[in-house]
Amino acid sequence: MELQAIYQTLGVSPGVYRYGEAALQRLRDRFADIDRVAEYNQAKVLHAMQQNRVNATHFAATTGYGYDDQGRDNLERVYAGVFHTEAALVRPQITCGTHALTVALSANLLPGDELLSPVGAPYDTLEEVIGIRPGKCSLREYGVTYAQADLLPDGGFDYAAIRSKLNDRTKLVTIQRSKGYATRPSFSVEQIGELTAFCKSLKPDVKVMVDNCYGEFVETREPSDLGADMVVGSLIKNPGGGLAPIGGYICGTKECVERCAYRLSAPGLGQEVGANLGLMPAFYQGLFLAPTVTAGALKGAVFAANLYEALGFSCVPNASEDRHDIIQAVTLGSREAMLAFCRGIQAAAPVDSYVTPEPWAMPGYDSEVVMAAGAFVQGSSIELSADGPIRPPYAVYFQGGLTWQHAKVGILMSLQKLVEAGLVKLPD
Numbered sequence: 001m002e003l004q005a006i007y008q009t010l011g012v013s014p015g016v017y018r019y020g021e022a023a024l025q026r027l028r029d030r031f032a033d034i035d036r037v038a039e040y041n042q043a044k045v046l047h048a049m050q051q052n053r054v055n056a057t058h059f060a061a062t063t064g065y066g067y068d069d070q071g072r073d074n075l076e077r078v079y080a081g082v083f084h085t086e087a088a089l090v091r092p093q094i095t096c097g098t099h100a101l102t103v104a105l106s107a108n109l110l111p112g113d114e115l116l117s118p119v120g121a122p123y124d125t126l127e128e129v130i131g132i133r134p135g136k137c138s139l140r141e142y143g144v145t146y147a148q149a150d151l152l153p154d155g156g157f158d159y160a161a162i163r164s165k166l167n168d169r170t171k172l173v174t175i176q177r178s179k180g181y182a183t184r185p186s187f188s189v190e191q192i193g194e195l196t197a198f199c200k201s202l203k204p205d206v207k208v209m210v211d212n213c214y215g216e217f218v219e220t221r222e223p224s225d226l227g228a229d230m231v232v233g234s235l236i237k238n239p240g241g242g243l244a245p246i247g248g249y250i251c252g253t254k255e256c257v258e259r260c261a262y263r264l265s266a267p268g269l270g271q272e273v274g275a276n277l278g279l280m281p282a283f284y285q286g287l288f289l290a291p292t293v294t295a296g297a298l299k300g301a302v303f304a305a306n307l308y309e310a311l312g313f314s315c316v317p318n319a320s321e322d323r324h325d326i327i328q329a330v331t332l333g334s335r336e337a338m339l340a341f342c343r344g345i346q347a348a349a350p351v352d353s354y355v356t357p358e359p360w361a362m363p364g365y366d367s368e369v370v371m372a373a374g375a376f377v378q379g380s381s382i383e384l385s386a387d388g389p390i391r392p393p394y395a396v397y398f399q400g401g402l403t404w405q406h407a408k409v410g411i412l413m414s415l416q417k418l419v420e421a422g423l424v425k426l427p428d
């Protein structure tokens with residue numbers, strides 16, 4: 001009763017609250033499984049920090065060139081420890097996930113090489129990076145070609161197509177773990193491992209890069225545990241734990257990561273330069289919190305799927321499927337419903353709760369996008385957020401929540417707004 005009353009002060013009606021509680025009753029076992037993965041990953045991160053003797057000197061700020069930056073260098077060893085790779089590049093100078101992926105691709109592809117995506121079209125922003133859509137300074141402009149094998153209608157890998165596309169010039173294979181703005185399934189680490197092994201069986205020296213955005217710490221293993229040469233992601237998603245205010249990471253073989261460092265800074269300089277600007281406490285502590293923050297976000301995603309599927313909306317993943325990333329797609333079927341959903345997420349935020357999300361033509365995306373986010377770190381999507389391109393099937397992509405409790409408020413508020421707009425009627 002007390003909870004229902006405090007939720008009412010946030011704008012959640014008793015009916016919506018009770019509907020949510022009923023859905024939650026069915027999720028105890030799922031949540032226990034998520035907690036077990038978090039427990040494993042917490043130990044994994046802790047072990048990497050202990051092995052690398054993290055201490056207070058690693059939190060010191062550096063400026064200028066950043067030569068001999070102990071905190072930065074050790075953080076990279078910790079990341080390599082967590083992802084079980086030879087090397088890592090973890091920098092505030094990597095501005096976002098797209099930048100990290102761009103560095104990894106352009107460092108490891110030379111004119112005449114071909115890039116292959118065996119999992120269909122990549123994330124929207126990579127289209128201009130690769131040159132699928134014309135873009136200045138794209139890989140295509142530098143003479144790197146691109147090939148793609150689409151997924152089978154059931155979302156599985158089309159091994160025959162991959163075999164036919166992989167050729168003498170194929171230098172690098174890019175595998176996107178998370179669905180991004182598509183309604184295909186996200187891939188498990190196991191599936192990515194199988195695909196990696198298949199590509200390497202056809203061409204042993206081909207490099208495999210995994211776009212690991214939103215997948216970190218969702219399972220106990222990462223794609224680098226199963227043969228990927230590089231795993232790449234953003235620090236304002238899972239591995240920053242909500243505390244990193246900027247940054248990206250590339251973990252992988254020494255050979256690949258070294259090239260990334262030369263691409264990011266300059267040939268000859270590589271990993272030696274790049275001051276940490278006082279961000280080390282946030283990077284270390286964020287990584288430390290990342291397994292449990294990711295678990296909270298996952299619980300939110302599972303809760304949302306259960307709530308919305310029961311109301312007749314198609315959800316990817318569905319209410320009972322295993323999870324491979326923190327994203328929940330809910331197909332709402334109309335522009336109005338997308339806007340109502342996003343208004344609810346926005347209204348539930350700790351920051352900017354009073355603003356109304358409006359669709360806009362966001363750079364890097366080819367249709368209007370609506371975004372709800374009231375985050376401590378601008379654009380952070382490990383914080384509770386929802387977004388989606390305004391185009392059929394009008395799916396909203398929901399993710400994040402620094403705590404499960406906040407994710408729950410957000411989801412209930414999204415439903416509240418749909419109910420208030422007359423777009424959803426709760427069963428009596």
Ligand SMILES: *Cc1c(COP(=O)(O)O)cnc(C)c1O
Pocket residue numbers: 096097098099123125176177178179180211213214234
């Ligand atoms: C978020 C994301 C990116 C790009 O990251 P930004 O930080 O937004 O540039 C790339 N791939 C996937 C799958 C993502 O989810």
